[in-house]
Amino acid sequence: MTLLDLAVFLLWSTAVLMAMVKTNRSVNLLFRIQALGEATVAAVLAVTLPYPWLWLTVAAVVIIKVLIVPRILFRNDPLVQGDYGARSPFGTTALLFFFLLATVFALVLAHWMKIGHPTLVGILLAALLVSLIHMSSRYEAWSIARALLGLETICGAGILVIGLTLEEPADLAVDIVALFLALTISWVASTLMRLKRTVDVREIKELIG
């Protein structure tokens, strides 16, 4: 197993764990680890490919996603710093079972597609699916926000791994979008939480469907 495989596996495992944990503090830590996974992907590619600008990506990911974004998301409201009160609509076991199915599906799909490095790409796809399931399986506003940002991190790593033809630092713009995404999520969610005094989106009637 190479360092690149390991970094991608880290992205997948943090995606799974972020969907399971109950406290905002833990999910914040996991988000930081996931961002380090993306930075590792960029660093490995910077060493192996003739693209020195990838070191800029490494720096941007560490500064934006490891240092700034978690602070933005954690700062606003004492309400979000406590444990989540909401229960998941699925049991933990059911959720894990869905993740297993998604992972198997992603791996089979990547092999069927006959793309280079099918296992690596399969695990990345699986991480993407896990984050998407996370977004629809948890009801806490802050958990959903982390799932969305986690999805962004996985996509950030994905464009480096899959986008073999990316020959300029365009992915930096994608990382900067993550910063603005975090700021927007933080503003909407914290204002919403202050108004509604709840972290459970089921208690916000408009969001039920």
Next chain:
Amino acid sequence: MTGAMIWVPGTLVGLGMVVWALPDRFLKMGVRLALVFLLAALISQWAGAWHAPDALASWFFRIIAVIAIIVVWYSDPYIEREARQHRWPPSRVKAYFALLLLFVASLAAVSLWTSFLFLWVDMEIVTLSSVVLVGIEADGRSLEAAWRFLIVTEAGGLLALIGTVVAVSASGHSLGVWSFHPALRYPLAVNTRWALAGAYMILVGYGTKAGLAPFHTWLPDAHSEAPAPISSLLSALKLASAALLIYRSFQMVSSTVPPVFLHDGMIVLGLLSLLIAAGFVAFQTDLKRLWAYSSIEHIGLITLGMGFGGLALIGAMLHIWTHAVSKTLLFQNAGIVRILYHTSDSAHGARDLLARTPWTGGLLALGAAGIVGLPPLAPFWSEWLIVAGGFAVPQYRIFTVIAVALLVAIFIGIARRMPSWLFRPGPVDREEVLDRIDEPWSLLVPSVVLAVLVIGGGIGAPLVAPHLWHAVVREAFFHSF
């Protein structure tokens, strides 16, 4: 790359920052400067002083410029009243205009930029600025709408990002190139299955941003809770921008993927959108929600036209314009109703509009007649082209018949709802006719301009810009997928 790709959006962003940074007394001056700049950009582009990347980009830029001018013009008196009614602090008014200019700048960039990756970044700026604008009222309902808008469309957006990277790479193109038709860089790396998967991710991702069913769930809330000028921009331009990005991406990927898969994907989502709209319009009591569901219908129609191709594609390009003017008129009209009646819900008192506010009621009647496709109003011509284009292709005739049936159902739904606002007397539980309400001319004049465009803009637009229209038609026929 051309200079216009930078100076058009860049100047608008700069003006937005100036509006935000300077003291309150300079606000109106900043907004008027933005209006003058937009007008100058439109006229200079029309006069050939600078060029957009291709005919379609020129066409879309002109639509964006015209609608943005009218919306910024209308925003000035509208936000003044909205701020007075809902006690907005001056900082919120400034933030509104700064974000509005950022929103317009990013929409202009959609028409002018040509790099698929940077177009994604730009679409994110469109989304994030509009999310904050939807929630700017900062009450429960608007924030809930903004939250849903953010979560659903961002999930879609990220799927579009990965889809773009997959589709471009699997087609053997280079991602970093600023071109709608990037050169084949790695011809041996072409992977049809992977490219098709990327194309469908783009369809779902940008389809979510376009409000296509079944990814439309954010749209009715966001459109109904946003301030009226923002609802106009969302419906008229933001949805069409996302649909156009799908079209551009499919054009690029069609050299690798059999086009029939791309056509079919667009037709399925287009028909589903018409179905969802047909199922919901008849039950709406709030004007803005009604027009939000109508937006799902029309973006479905545009996608359907792109899916049918040929004549229908030309209809879709014209429909981006005719829908934009009609829906801007209707959302601005709903904003006037909200300001004057303190609600746009017929169940809560927005009734008897023709008697109490004849101009507002008349503009609503005209806009509604236009949006359901009554001849000779503007949307009729583009809808006609889409339907005729669908019938012209034998394998799509059955889908066209279904689409026409759904359009008739939507027509009946809107026609049944309209009397609740226009004729039914008095507020709820009271039948007597109330006094007339003074209608502010500062809000009505931009709507009257739009009304003129709704009446004559269908046939008028190609006649006013014949060379550009010919170039758009040529491009649609010869460079489509």
